[in-house]
Amino acid sequence: MTLQKRIGNWLKNSISAKMITVGFLILILLVPLGFVDDLIRERGHRQQEVISEINSKWGEEVIINGPILKVPYHQYVEEKVFDEKTKTFLKTEKAVRHEAYFFPDELHINSNVTTQPLERGIYKSVVYTSNSELKGTFSNPSFKEMEVGEEDILWDKATIVYQVSNLKGIRNTVAINLNNQRYDLKPKFDNAYMNTLESDFILDLEEIQNSTLDFESNITINGSNRLQYVPIGKETIVAMKSNWHSPSFNGNFLPDTEGKKISKNGFEARWKVLETNRRFGQSFFDHLPDLTEFAFGTEFLVPVDDYQKTSRTSKYGFMIIGLTLLVFLLIQISSKISIHPFQYLMIGLALVLFYTLLISISEHKNYLFAYVVSGGAIVSLITIYSRSILKNRKFTLLVLGSMLGLYSFIFVIIQLEDYALLVGSIGLFVILATIMYTSRKIDWSGQLED
Structure with a gap:
């Protein structure tokens, strides 16, 4: 063979x-x-x-930080000015303007979130509209930490500030009622990581200095993927309700187990965050840092897609x-x-x-x-x-x-x-x-x- x-x-x-x-x-x-x-x-x-394009036009993820009381103040720096007559340097003091930011003592947020599908061709995205009601109280701001004299505090220039990650999605005129006085807020594009809304009217001097400030505000905003809040209150309580059946609670804090309910018809959740639970205080001077890392809330999780x-x-x-x-x-x-x-x-x-x-x-x-x-x-x-x-x-x-x-x-x-x-x-x-x-x-x- x-x-x-x-x-x-x-x-x-x-x-x-x-x-x-x-x-x-x-x-x-x-x-x-x-x-x-x-x-x-x-x-x-x-x-x-396609989903990202749909979300960008409707409104992307939302992070809300506010309301924050912003009070300008002066600090003095020593300058040396050369005098041509005497040929010597003269010492002078120059006033430099800074801003102080004060957070509320109490912050209660009641958020009602309605989700809906948006389709483009064969693709579908889930977006939401959130109606957030914010209530709380500001106490009398203190500048003792910076040793600023009363005469150097610009009480008459104080304003209210919101930081919102997605201005495009806002559906209402954002305003705040302080002791029954309404102040509208307008956008200020001066922040690298969050867009800013600031009151366009100067707050009343006597209200800030002599009493606490009770506030009420409402923000209706379109968004997608996530909705989160920064816990800036000394006591922050957030209650969220939605018709979405697959939430993922994320961020720096989880909701209370006794206040959490999830069913096929939607969910309810409640968070309570205290100042002692965070790694920042109730006031900042000179600048307001990025606090989004402390945000918490809900991701409107789409179950495993096809x-x-x-x-x-x-x-x-x-x-x-x-x-x-x-x-x-x-x-x-x-x-x-x-x-x-x-x-x-x-x-x-x-x-x-x-x-x-x-x-x-x-x-x-x-x-x-x-x-x-x-x-x-x-x-x-x-x-x-x-x-x-x-x-x-x-x-x-x-x-x-x-x-x-x-x-x-x-x-x-x-x-x-x-x-x-x-x-x-x-x-x-x-x-x-x-x-x-x-x-x-x-x-x-x-x-x-x-």
Whole structure:
């Protein structure tokens, strides 16, 4: 027998050759599977771009810091001025204007948030409109810390300041009532990290100096993704209510457990933050720092969307392809049915096609519908194809059952989040045990045991 015939017989009859061939085909199929992963990522990025564009026009995430009492004051610096007549330097004092910022003693915020979907083509974003009612009290500001004389405090220049991350989304004229006196606020673009709203009327001098200031204010604002507040009150209490069913409470503080309610119709949450819970005091002099790191609130979390589910599903592509081809390989070895490498390749490509069907259908329908339709189509296609290859009803039913089990197993894992790893590990253990059991009688030298 010639060497060529020996190699041909080895490739035809050797179990090792069949396993090497199938393994090589699986590696080849990783190439189109990688292209499918790139396609899913590309479509997912496109979705995020469209959502970001929708959100930017409606209103992006909102952080509210205020109201803050802003009082200018003078401090004096020594200057040396050269006198041409005496040819000496004369010492003078120059008044430099600074600002002091005082936070309220009490800050109560009642926020009612209504969410709604916005669509563009096949993409959808969830946005909200928030109506925030703010109430509280300012105490008499103290400059003792800076040792500023009473005559150097510009009480008649005091104003009220709000910092808002998203001026574009504001839907009402923002005003504040101080002891029943209304003051409108206008934008001041002088801050790098937050946009500023400041009262356009100077506050009453006697009210600031001689009594506490009770305030009321209302802000209606459009936003998306997150709504947060900075706890500038010595005691800050925030109550939030919304029709959104999937909130994620984030930021520097979490809501009280007894005040938190979440249902399919929406949620309610309540926060209470004290001055002792923060790392900043009730006043700042000269400049107001960025306090957004202390903000807290709610992210209006969109549950795992179809692109995320499809991406997670594609990560199991190697396992589905490998196990499906392994089933055909075991059938071939145990029954001596001849399966050509081209036929293995066709089965593998059909398995890859499942993911393109899944992503394309899920863009127009929901993930469940897309999974059932694309999975049913591929299982039917491979089952019919295997019937013509195997010419045995028992083996065809085995292929059908194994594929239905695999796709059902993957679907269950995708639906689970907290227990996905646990269920996946147990499922893989069961699959491996089944393969080990069914292959125990195979004589890997090339013969089936009696």
